[in-house]
Amino acid sequence: MEMVVVAPPAPGALEDLRRRFFATPLQALLSLVSLAIMVLLAWKLLNWAIFSAVFTTSGGPEACQAAAGACWSVIAARWRIILFGLYPFEEQWRSALACVTVVAMTVLSCIPAFWTGRRIALVWGTGTALYYVLMKGGVLGLPYVGEEAWGGLALTLFIFVTTCLIGFPLAICLALLRRSDLPWISRTTGLIIDGVRSLPLISILFTFAIVLPFALPQWLAGDKLYRVILGSALFFSAYQAEIVRGGMQGVPKGQEEAAMALGMSYWQRIGRILLPQAMRNALPATINQFVVAFKETSLVVIVGFFEILASGNAAYGTGDWRFAYVEVYAFIALIYFVFVFSLSRYGAFLERRMSVGER
Amino acid sequence: MVGLLRNQKVRNALLQVFYVGSLAALVLAGVMIARRNLAEQGITSGFDFLYKSTGWDVSFSLLPVTANDPYWWFFLIGIINTLFLGSIGLMMATIVGTVVGLARTSSNELARLLGRTYVDIFRNIPLILQVFFWYAIITHLPTPRAAHEAWGVLLTSRGLYLPAPNIGGVAMALAIVAVIAAVVLPVWLGRTSRLSQPVGERLAIQLAGVAAALACAAVILIVGRLPDLPLLDFPALQGLNLKGGFRIPPEFSALAVAIAIYGGSYIAEIVRGGFKAVGKGQVEAALSLGLSPWRVFTLVKLPLALRAMLPILANQYIWLIKATTMGIAVGFTDFFMIVALTINHSGQTLEAIGILMAGFLTINLSLAAVFNRINKAIALKGNQLRG
Numbered sequence: 004m005e006m007v008v009v010a011p012p013a014p015g016a017l018e019d020l021r022r023r024f025f026a027t028p029l030q031a032l033l034s035l036v037s038l039a040i041m042v043l044l045a046w047k048l049l050n051w052a053i054f055s056a057v058f059t060t061s062g063g064p065e066a067c068q069a070a071a072g073a074c075w076s077v078i079a080a081r082w083r084i085i086l087f088g089l090y091p092f093e094e095q096w097r098s099a100l101a102c103v104t105v106v107a108m109t110v111l112s113c114i115p116a117f118w119t120g121r122r123i124a125l126v127w128g129t130g131t132a133l134y135y136v137l138m139k140g141g142v143l144g145l146p147y148v149g150e151e152a153w154g155g156l157a158l159t160l161f162i163f164v165t166t167c168l169i170g171f172p173l174a175i176c177l178a179l180l181r182r183s184d185l186p187w188i189s190r191t192t193g194l195i196i197d198g199v200r201s202l203p204l205i206s207i208l209f210t211f212a213i214v215l216p217f218a219l220p221q222w223l224a225g226d227k228l229y230r231v232i233l234g235s236a237l238f239f240s241a242y243q244a245e246i247v248r249g250g251m252q253g254v255p256k257g258q259e260e261a262a263m264a265l266g267m268s269y270w271q272r273i274g275r276i277l278l279p280q281a282m283r284n285a286l287p288a289t290i291n292q293f294v295v296a297f298k299e300t301s302l303v304v305i306v307g308f309f310e311i312l313a314s315g316n317a318a319y320g321t322g323d324w325r326f327a328y329v330e331v332y333a334f335i336a337l338i339y340f341v342f343v344f345s346l347s348r349y350g351a352f353l354e355r356r357m358s359v360g361e362r
Numbered sequence: 363m364v365g366l367l368r369n370q371k372v373r374n375a376l377l378q379v380f381y382v383g384s385l386a387a388l389v390l391a392g393v394m395i396a397r398r399n400l401a402e403q404g405i406t407s408g409f410d411f412l413y414k415s416t417g418w419d420v421s422f423s424l425l426p427v428t429a430n431d432p433y434w435w436f437f438l439i440g441i442i443n444t445l446f447l448g449s450i451g452l453m454m455a456t457i458v459g460t461v462v463g464l465a466r467t468s469s470n471e472l473a474r475l476l477g478r479t480y481v482d483i484f485r486n487i488p489l490i491l492q493v494f495f496w497y498a499i500i501t502h503l504p505t506p507r508a509a510h511e512a513w514g515v516l517l518t519s520r521g522l523y524l525p526a527p528n529i530g531g532v533a534m535a536l537a538i539v540a541v542i543a544a545v546v547l548p549v550w551l552g553r554t555s556r557l558s559q560p561v562g563e564r565l566a567i568q569l570a571g572v573a574a575a576l577a578c579a580a581v582i583l584i585v586g587r588l589p590d591l592p593l594l595d596f597p598a599l600q601g602l603n604l605k606g607g608f609r610i611p612p613e614f615s616a617l618a619v620a621i622a623i624y625g626g627s628y629i630a631e632i633v634r635g636g637f638k639a640v641g642k643g644q645v646e647a648a649l650s651l652g653l654s655p656w657r658v659f660t661l662v663k664l665p666l667a668l669r670a671m672l673p674i675l676a677n678q679y680i681w682l683i684k685a686t687t688m689g690i691a692v693g694f695t696d697f698f699m700i701v702a703l704t705i706n707h708s709g710q711t712l713e714a715i716g717i718l719m720a721g722f723l724t725i726n727l728s729l730a731a732v733f734n735r736i737n738k739a740i741a742l743k744g745n746q747l748r749g
Contacts, residue, residue: 023471030470037465037472180381187378191385198719201726203684206698206718214711217399218392301488305691312491328498336487336495343486 052333064323077327078334081318085334088154088309094146098157101137104130105160113349120274127168134161150228154309156338162232162300162310167293169236174243179273181248199241205302207234212306231303239296246292250285251277286357290350294343301339311335396712405709412437418707420695422611433704440700441721447617447696448683454622455682459629466630467637477630484627490688492624497616497692516597522615523597526608533586537579544575613694617686625682632678636671637663669740676733680726697721 024034055072059079067074078085087098108130111117117126138157141147153161180192199207211234216224224230254277262272282289304313312335318324319331366372397407412434419429423439424446465477484492503519504510516523529537548568597609640663648662649655687698695703701718705711 033468033470034472037470037476041472041476185374185378188381191382195385198723201723202719203687203698203722205687205690206701206722209698209702210715214705214715217711218396220395298486298488301490302688304490305688312488312494316494326502328502329495332491332495332498336491339488339491340483340486344482347486 064327068326073330073333074327075330077319077324077330081324081331082334084155084318085311085315085331086155086157088158088311088314089152090154090157091146091148091152094140094148097137097140097145097148098153098155101134101157102160104134104137105164108164109346127164131164131168134164150226153228155314156311158308159300159310162235162303162308163297165232166235166239166296166300169233170239170243170296173236173240174247175278177240177244178247178251181244182251196241196244199238200245204235204238204299205305207238208302208306210234227306228308231306231308235296235299235303238299239292242295243289243292246285246288247281249288250281250283253284254280283357287350287354290346290353294347294350297343297346298339311338393712400709400711403709407710407712409713411708411710411713414708416704416707418703420700421693422614422695433708436700436704437697437717437721440695440697441725443695444683444686444697445725447614447621447686447689447694451618451621451625451686452679452682454618455625455629458622458626460633462626462630463633463637466634481627481630484623485631487624489620489624489685490691492620493616493688493691496619497612500612500616519612520609521612522610524608524610525596527583529583529586533582536586537582540575540579540582544572544579547571547575611694613689613692616692617689617694620688621682621685625678625685628678629675632671632674633667635674636667639670640666672733672737672740676730676737679733680729683725683729684722 025031051072053072055070056075057067057070057072058075064074064076067076083092083095086102087095090098108126111126111130112123117123136142137145138153138161139148139150177192177196181189181196183189183192208231211230212227215230258276258280259272262276267275300310301312303310304316309317315331315335319328324331367376400407413432415430415432416436417429420427420436420439422443424442425435425439427435427439462477462480465473466481468474468477501519503517505519510517515525527534548571551564551568551571644662644666645658648658653661686696689696690699690702693699698718701714704714708714
């Protein structure tokens with residue numbers, strides 16, 4: 004005899020809805036409350052940001068103040084200050100191009116084809132050099148613009164890129180030193196790393212920007228911008244060093260012993276065997292650290308730099324747009340959100356991709 | 363000589379001496395140059411300045427303060443302000459994080475979506491931007507004349523005014539200690555081995571302990587009450603300003619709200635991770651024993667999740683305490699701001715930086731030590747955490 008098993012009929016849309024959201028009274032209550040919050044927030048936000056907002060500058064600040072919703076005309080009127088800061092008006096295309104360079108560089112280094120030490124170094128080296136030439140000028144017929152006039156998004160990106168560029172190799176050095184067999188070296192390095200990690204970034208930036216010139220001879224003090232970048236790179240490297248060290252601990256000991264048995268020198272072992280595997284282990288945490296570093300560039304506003312947050316403050320703080328602070332902050336938040344969110348989504352994608360490989 | 367260099371041990375020793383020595387030389391050179399530079403400006407080094415009066419004032423302090431007070435008193439005020447802001451911010455962030463984290467792990471899709479949206483938005487915007495945002499919002503609130511009012515609480519652009527009890531400072535401190543005792547006592551009584559009674563009888567002793575501590579607090583409050591004044595002092599409009607009550611400045615509220623919202627989004631992820639770490643088998647076993655979903659949650663899921671969360675949570679708390687230094691952006695006089703002001707006014711750069719480092723090291727290490735103790739006390743021995 005043949006048994007015929009009939010599949011239960013597929014639940015209808017209504018049945019599906021009931022099962023997913025109204026299975027029990029508690030579930031129903033939870034669904035309704037969540038739905039109410041979502042609808043309320045979405046309606047308020049859309050109403051403020053779009054339906055009753057003013058988008059054009061034609062009416063000036065007065066038309067904005069009369070409107071019930073957002074005043075996006077402040078962005079239309081002041082976007083140049085927010086994005087470029089004090090950079091000379093006619094030269095602002097250079098600042099914009101420099102931003103594009105940084106973004107292109109970041110996108111390139113996210114592609115696996117570029118993940119060899121030499122290619123990554125090439126991309127970041129040329130990218131940073133291009134950025135520097137574009138911003139500073141003085142060569143190729145570009146007028147000279149000093150660091151004190153840099154500002155807005157371009158400055159934020161510059162601080163981020165140089166922090167990573169200096170901080171990353173430094174982090175690898177610190178991690179290797181901390182793993183050293185020589186007790187004094189590993190202990191001293193550990194002390195430095197833990198000391199930096201226990202301090203707030205602001206206090207380090209403050210020390211490097213304002214206090215360090217006292218402790219340095221005149222010829223070594225340099226521009227405040229580079230001192231601050233050095234401070235933030237040091238902070239970045241202390242955290243990243245622990246991530247790299249964690250990655251190194253994940254490499255089986257047999258790997259290094261095998262390399263030793265093959266007669267490889269210390270640098271060959273580190274460069275060919277240990278680091279590539281360690282970096283692979285540490286990749287998700289590293290991307291996370293980049294995300295944090297990008298968000299933390301916003302702290303340089305405290306030691307007096309005209310980066311995007313400070314230029315945003317200036318954009319609404321002066322003159323007729325004093326009331327439009329929410330819109331300016333929303334705009335800056337959106338810029339940060341786009342960068343940080345895409346970077347962290349990329350990190351999550353990488354993590355998934357790598358865990359597939361390991362299964 | 364060359365022969366000595368071929369010896370591995372000698373080489374290692376030399377390497378270490380060279381590394382540590384060059385670092386020490388670097389630091390020493392910096393200190394020497396700094397001392398010379400400062401001496402040229404007529405600033406003597408040393409910690410004597412701690413006993414001089416500052417000559418400046420702070421906008422917010424839990425302790426009485428005047429411009430005549432010495433520097434060490436200002437440092438103390440700064441540390442207390444930092445700890446006060448930190449504990450309020452951490453508490454609020456933990457509440458926000460728990461609610462959002464539970465929403466993210468709930469079986470309801472809409473609640474999950476809501477929690478996820480919250481985390482995605484607030485995690486990806488820098489904290490300092492959020493501090494500026496809330497500060498701008500709060501300072502644009504109505505003036506004291508047109509204040510928002512509810513239950514004696516006034517919300518104005520000059521700060522949040524709360525009704526304050528008319529009680530002496532010492533009595534207030536004692537009462538707070540008694541209330542803390544009321545919380546700690548039952549936990550301690552429950553853990554101590556001196557109480558070998560079964561759970562039911564132990565409960566009575568614990569409750570008695572709580573009642574005694576609370577009664578102590580009440581007595582202290584009544585005895586320590588300032589004479590001839592009502593017990594609660596409500597803020598009220600007088601002329602153009604508000605008089606009476608306890609004023610929380612806008613700087614404090616902006617920082618606390620920002621830390622609660624930003625920190626909450628991180629804590630939510632920690633909470634979610636903690637619940638994800640609870641083994642499926644544990645929950646299934648509890649369900650098969652016939653426990654109700656609520657009891658499965660409180661007796662199995664929550665304790666296990668808490669244990670998985672605690673170490674990461676400790677890191678997050680330390681991070682958030684350090685984040686209070688953003689107060690300098692809006693002008694809240696926390697520990698770091700006092701240090702920065704000291705450097706500006708007295709020029710005692712090296713000493714002030716030293717005090718800053720020592721202060722944060724102490725705060726971080728003690729927080730880490732407390733969490734390590736708790737972690738060790740509640741950690742499961744054996745392999746119960748396996749899925």
